[in-house]
Amino acid sequence: MKLPFLKRARTLAIPKCRVQTLSQTKMKTKTLNLGLVFIALTALMRASVHSTLAQGGVWTTKSPMTQPSLLAGAAVINGRMYVVGGNDGNGTTAAITEIYDPNTDAWSFGSPASIARAVMATGALNNKVYVAGGWQNSDANASTGALEIYDPVTDSWANGAPMSTPRGAMATAVIGGKLYAAGGYASYPYHAFHTLEIYDPLSNSWLTGAPMPNAVSFAGGAAINGKFYVAGGVSVNETPPTATLQIYDPVSDTWTTGAPMPTPNYGLAAGVIDGKMIVVSGDVSNVDIYDPILNFWAVGAPVPQPRLFMVAGVIGSQMFVTGGFTQSREISGALQVYMPDGSAATPAGENVSVSPGSWTTVTFTNVSTAGETAVTTTSSGPPPPAGFSLGDQPIYYDITTTALFTPPVTVCITYDPAQFIDPNNVSLLHYEIDTWVEVTPISNDTVAHVICGQVSSLSPFAVARRIFRFSGFLSPIGGADATGGSFANPLRTFKMNSTIPVKFTASSGASPVVTGVHTLQAIKYSNATTSGAPIDATPQDAATTGDQFRLVDGQWQFNLDTRATGMSVGIWLLRAMLSDGTQHSAWIQIK
Template structure:
């Protein structure tokens, strides 16, 4: 656990690991430089203490397990006089808000990485202890609570990055090798991939710029962005892209804010951009925040944090918001308890409740229920912490803002039903992609006339907003029945005053013209019905008309001589003496009627 026979190595390792925490912290005693913060402060967020971890930890790692618990392992109580690296591990249960011990690692280590594999096991890789920098790796099985050794890396790594690739392999890149003796070390550009199936490592292409304390983010295209960091030449702003298919690295554009090291994690936002916030820079540290666009390969500034900070945590929460907490404030020379929320939709920051304890080099883990667990670290007095806190965001009670079309007018068509596409949009201050549903949905088949569409927007918190609009389909133009009937609809007579009288058994020529958009309608299936009325309100069963002669075939109008014609055979149709309503049913669903009398 601890090597007391090598005091020079103690001083060297301490100096180098402290660098990971306090690199370039030269601005003690100065006031923090505040940047503008948006007015919609998220002050309703709260922090709640958990039970203490079984031991103090700094330089540890944490990860959420498939069962919802959080594994915290390794690290050191290094800031005490009798510091030691640890093999111990603990589990946090979000339901009971308590910690319990689990199996210990085989090797004490700090400054290493934990990666959740696709098979549910956790890979611990690299780090350092009193024997120097490590190449060893171990696997934790949460179903048994035990660690087992796996293949060692081709090279030693501490302060490196670890990224789970889409293939299920793990990419380890960069870091530093703490060499024997006082104050000697070598920065690494080497990289390797771990295959969980074989349990072995394979070297892959090396970074062009050796670096430690950089960010690594898996992009939506499956490539990995590594940005910033620190090496023999100091802090720098250079970024590189790893292509897993080729196993090679290539330069992309450099960060705009200048050299940067130990920022918060590179966060992949829901829109595909990567956010990098704060970090060390040549005096005095930075509050700036940059976004990397993987499509254009360029960086741009977004809203700045309210205070400069490094070695803080950054956690993507629901709704595309990012919680930044704690860290070292290089300008003021203090370890801060403050926290801020970044809204990736608005590109702005707002303050939220502060932690009960200022801490840097802690871990932050998103819980299954959307809360964030921050554990361990070092406080402003140099004390390594066993405490942990859970952040709960302010309840979102604001519904999305939904926008419906003012109304949609659809031109006439011979079709009975016509597909109509429309767009209903919604925005939300907490959810970048609220769900929008419409009844009937866009692309549905709409009849003629007016149809009301009801739309609902729902955000991630279950808040709803509503809007309605109408889709109005114009019918085919109909100028009325031609002679010998004449009239239709409002001019088509009535039960008491039919427009024409015909003899029983005669043939009635029913004719009309239809138009759409100023042009004659030459297509469509138009039909004819006859309905007998005993009085103005008592209608019989509609009868499909039977045709006589060549004007039509079956119960269909025929287009001839610029007219739609139907030679109605009164006897074959089953018409008797009395008052009848003739009804032309056009293919678009519109209907036009005229009253006649049969004697």
């Protein structure tokens, strides 16, 4: 099967690629036009998987980019991520600078660069962002070697010495205060470069290093312990991607190879956390983690939204991934953040707080003997108790410690708001003696999405949501789901141009549900199996927001306006989507 390839002045279909989730260990206890460049993507073949070690880790979701893009450049300076240039997916290449501040979870704009380009080499040197090479207006035939330098303090751009070989789609890293750019390509029909160029800001000049043994473009690059690691990529038009890991040593000016990636891929984002290379693979959900000491690849938690041509930046022990081209062939501005599993030294003392990884914090009331606290995450484990759901992507947190401590212990877990739409409906579960126990929360920060609870021992934990007990739609509809009728036998008939009161009640445990965002959709069917696209229902009077139910006298109500755009005579399925993730429906007729 052929790899995605790039061509000029030609339009190609873009078939979907199949996502395959990697196995994890059991618990211990539309066509895209880039200026003159058109990208066609074919389904990726998965090669035989090398031996890997399950590593886990956890993803969460933050505020998206203001201007979604792909093929951009990114660098981190003083705890902020700078995203430069890229393409909006509609043939427009931007020169914009977007800046993400994790402290405020907000994006802002900096001054734009003078050159609109994509797939450039980007890195942070001396607290400035260096942007070199790339394709002007996203056209590989208009490659540039220009170097522009952004100063966040003055919010201004300056020029540096151009690259010797203009090209884009390079692997990039910063080592010893110098910018390394390897591989890439410059025109169609493309053939990747072996070239390695090194920029020295002190002399404002480019040096040439030993050529790469395997020419690649769209590879992932990272620096670990003074060496340049180049993973994956593609070399020649219409050939499969490679799994090769190439390693450059600046001291000896030589290349060697490491253990190959578990999955050949390209269009990668890469970064380094705790001395390991984190590679977020392009068009599949893989996260591969390379340990240079062991020369071994581990498997991380799969990325929730696989994307090609995204960018990444590491801030602390977290990897921020944004932009890119989704499997549904849409440009994404989503910002997703990965934190791997890990461990933390736990000293003796009182009120000892440690963060071992995977968005967890453990606070010990008293530690008598120091030790190590660790967290291991996995997607498989004991099923949740009745009445609870772990979300679309379950995560189990196995927290252990070798420290000797006196209870209680406070465990805090940051959960993904994309998995738990209603933060008020979040619970912390603790697996004790082969049974899940709901921990009474001592806090639930619904803005930062952190839930905390006190326990007397450490073992697996999970964040869950309560499943509501749904009463069914109240009169005049009078039923739902199993009692919600069918296409052939709708529950009720209403007149066109009338208002249909859609009402329900629900409970969580012994308490009525009085919070959350619950919405209504209407889907018209032409027969029992053929339907039109769901439309967001329109209320006859003011709802909280658009298609949302509102709480009136203990009942959730929506006055459906049949005169609204899209409504017509026929058989309709009304679908209520509750904030616990469940959906409930009933059939009606409008005539």
